[in-house]
Amino acid sequence: MAPIVSVSNLSKTYKGGFQALKGVSLDIEEGEILALLGPNGAGKTTMISIICGLVNPTGGQVLVGGFDVVKDFRQTRSMIGLVPQELTTDAFETVWNTVSFTRGLHGKKADPKHIEKVLRDLSLYDKKDNMLRELSGGMKRRVLIAKALSHEPKILFLDEPTAGVDVNLRKDMWRVVEDLRASGVTIILTTHYIEEAEEIADRIGVINGGNILLVEDKAALMAKLGKKELRIDVSEPLTAVPDALAPYRLKLENNGTSLVYQYDTKGERTGITALLADLAETGIKLRDISTHQSSLEDIFVELVEARS
Amino acid sequence: MNFEAVKAIYLFEMARTRRTLLQSVVSPVISTSLYFIVFGAAIGSRIQEVEGVSYGAFITPGLIMLTLLTQCVGNGSFGIYFPKFTGTIYEILSAPVSMVEIVLGYVGAAATKGMMVGLIILATAALFVDLSIAHPAMMLLFFVLTAITFSLFGFIIGIWAGNFEQLNLIPMLVIPPLTFLGGSFYSVNMLSPFWQTVSHFNPVLYLVSGFRWSFFEIADVNPIISLFMVGLFLLICLGVVAYIFRTGYKLKN
Ligand SMILES: Nc1ncnc2c1ncn2[C@@H]1O[C@H](COP(=O)(O)OP(=O)(O)O)[C@@H](O)[C@H]1O
Numbered sequence: 025m026a027p028i029v030s031v032s033n034l035s036k037t038y039k040g041g042f043q044a045l046k047g048v049s050l051d052i053e054e055g056e057i058l059a060l061l062g063p064n065g066a067g068k069t070t071m072i073s074i075i076c077g078l079v080n081p082t083g084g085q086v087l088v089g090g091f092d093v094v095k096d097f098r099q100t101r102s103m104i105g106l107v108p109q110e111l112t113t114d115a116f117e118t119v120w121n122t123v124s125f126t127r128g129l130h131g132k133k134a135d136p137k138h139i140e141k142v143l144r145d146l147s148l149y150d151k152k153d154n155m156l157r158e159l160s161g162g163m164k165r166r167v168l169i170a171k172a173l174s175h176e177p178k179i180l181f182l183d184e185p186t187a188g189v190d191v192n193l194r195k196d197m198w199r200v201v202e203d204l205r206a207s208g209v210t211i212i213l214t215t216h217y218i219e220e221a222e223e224i225a226d227r228i229g230v231i232n233g234g235n236i237l238l239v240e241d242k243a244a245l246m247a248k249l250g251k252k253e254l255r256i257d258v259s260e261p262l263t264a265v266p267d268a269l270a271p272y273r274l275k276l277e278n279n280g281t282s283l284v285y286q287y288d289t290k291g292e293r294t295g296i297t298a299l300l301a302d303l304a305e306t307g308i309k310l311r312d313i314s315t316h317q318s319s320l321e322d323i324f325v326e327l328v329e330a331r332s
Numbered sequence: 333m334n335f336e337a338v339k340a341i342y343l344f345e346m347a348r349t350r351r352t353l354l355q356s357v358v359s360p361v362i363s364t365s366l367y368f369i370v371f372g373a374a375i376g377s378r379i380q381e382v383e384g385v386s387y388g389a390f391i392t393p394g395l396i397m398l399t400l401l402t403q404c405v406g407n408g409s410f411g412i413y414f415p416k417f418t419g420t421i422y423e424i425l426s427a428p429v430s431m432v433e434i435v436l437g438y439v440g441a442a443a444t445k446g447m448m449v450g451l452i453i454l455a456t457a458a459l460f461v462d463l464s465i466a467h468p469a470m471m472l473l474f475f476v477l478t479a480i481t482f483s484l485f486g487f488i489i490g491i492w493a494g495n496f497e498q499l500n501l502i503p504m505l506v507i508p509p510l511t512f513l514g515g516s517f518y519s520v521n522m523l524s525p526f527w528q529t530v531s532h533f534n535p536v537l538y539l540v541s542g543f544r545w546s547f548f549e550i551a552d553v554n555p556i557i558s559l560f561m562v563g564l565f566l567l568i569c570l571g572v573v574a575y576i577f578r579t580g581y582k583l584k585n
């Protein structure tokens with residue numbers, strides 16, 4: 025199936041001469057949740073802004089549903105809902121009006137039932153007659169999401185949706201995201217929190233310095249790059265790793281009470297069986313064994329360091 | 333064409349007008365009443381008649397134009413400047429609308445509001461002086477064309493302005509002097525030939541003169557020329573807006 029969003033060789037140089045995107049290519053499949061992971065200044069917002077029409081590209085092309093975002097902007101923008109990074113709202117509008125306004129802007133006839141559903145899903149319905157300036161930051165964030173969903177988009181962009189957001193909103197938000205995914209909406213979110221990408225994304229793209237470093241299925245990425253640690257707690261503290269275990273390059277931690285073995289999950293053999301057999305030979309008594317999967321954070325740090 | 337979007341922007345702007353109704357209507361009514369008291373009563377008692385029309389009635393079309401211009405430029409510029417200022421312009425830019433819908437929505441609302449206030453001024457004036465409108469259709473034509481033209485002019489200022497000072501500069505510094513010197517309170521025929529010539533470079537002269545002609549059939553310049561000039565200003569503003577369309581001037585990076 026053709027990708028719903030196809031970014032090819034996209035570049036952007038801002039007026040001051042700063043190049044925020046350096047020839048980015050990326051295909052986004054219909055119905056997936058893609059997390060764009062990257063530190064501040066990586067170019068995430070710039071890329072989203074070009075796709076949504078807020079920024080003109082310097083070079084390259086973006087197709088949304090097969091339409092060009094510059095030439096066929098009416099088709100592409102009708103499909104897209106955008107929740108921007110900045111909390112920008114009209115202070116004196118009511119929640120209901122501002123959400124309905126967005127629907128109108130996207131050329132859709134008024135549909136109070138749909139607006140009501142969106143507001144209820146985001147726990148905003150009892151605030152529908154409040155002016156936006158009366159709302160807290162978290163509530164405003166909900167309003168921005170409601171606005172983006174007001175016109176029933178096929179593709180939803182969430183630019184750092186959880187920045188400065190409390191636990192409740194985060195939960196509500198992920199529930200809404202799950203519902204949307206179930207109804208076939210494609211979701212692209214940016215974040216610099218690894219846990220977030222890990223929590224909800226199907227695929228993860230890592231972006232830094234205007235380049236996409238990689239795009240992978242989350243599970244594949246973990247499997248490919250994820251190192252695992254086997255931690256063996258021993259009953260009697262050791263002063264050194266026994267010579268017999270030297271080939272395993274174990275680390276001694278916790279004042280000699282833990283032996284740590286690092287192995288690659290992608291390797292043919294992990295070496296665990298041999299290690300445990302050799303360990304038994306030495307007569308060391310074990311208290312506990314645990315494994316730990318390296319997080320995306322470790323992976324990310326590794327990737328960024330490898331490139332720089 | 334995305335008519336729902338035009339409607340959404342128009343209604344959004346009209347809702348903003350409703351919220352500020354008191355200030356947007358009361359202050360022009362008060363200042364107009366003051367003009368009538370100061371110019372009409374104080375000066376009018378000495379001038380009495382200009383070209384066969386009582387002075388109070390004579391200045392009414394000019395006063396309406398002054399209000400109409402100020403209101404239209406003010407609303408037209410503020411309407412588009414404000415979302416730029418707060419950042420909510422992102423919504424307009426990421427919506428499936430072109431400049432055509434944006435202009436229709438914002439300029440339509442600014443012109444509507446300007447005309448509403450203009451009509452209220454007309455009603456206020458009717459309390460002070462006897463008014464008759466000789467050519468109602470022409471009067472409406474001048475009224476509507478001027479409202480649209482200057483709302484467009486305001487829209488251009490709103491797009492161009494980078495801060496509130498620039499936003500207020502033209503409405504404050506340009507519109508009142510041009511209106512005052514454009515024969516709102518006198519007939520340019522009263523001036524020396526030199527100043528008469530200078531006055532003809534003032535675009536507002538044509539508006540006021542044509543508008544006044546539609547009331548009293550007295551004019552500083554031929555009403556056909558006035559109408560032609562109003563049409564010309566409208567075309568110039570449309571041309572500038574068309575240029576903005578194509579370049580995305582100052583709206584996008
Ligand atoms: N309007 C702009 N003018 C100039 N530089 C900009 C502009 N917007 C963003 N940048 C620069 O482009 C880079 C990428 O920014 P951005 O896309 O916002 O990154 P991210 O969203 O990943 O944090 C940053 O270095 C930023 O300073």
Ligand SMILES: [Mg+2]
Pocket residue numbers: 068069070109183184
């Ligand atoms: Mg960003």
